[in-house]
Amino acid sequence: GCSIPTHGIALRALARGFARFGSGAGLAPQRAAAAQRLRAAVAAAPLMVGGSARFDTLLMARLGERAFVKVGAEGVYCAALPHLG
Secondary structure, eight states: OOOOOOOOOOHHHHHHHHHHHHHOTTSOHHHHHHHHHHHHHHHHOTHHHHOSSOHHHHHHHHHGGGOEEEEOGGGOEEEEOGGGO
């Protein structure tokens, strides 16, 4: 639905990327700060992620910066829980 070009990625690499995005661990300081700013922006406006009735939106609206959740194509569903690393 979003028309963004999609590239293949191994499940392990996707999980590692979401973990790094969520915690900042393993990222250069500038990238970790950028990831934190993105998480804060999404927490401030979760409706911009998936609309009003989607589970990812509802979960982030409830948990704020404690979770970053995003559904994707082909049944992919990712979540980062920053406090758990």
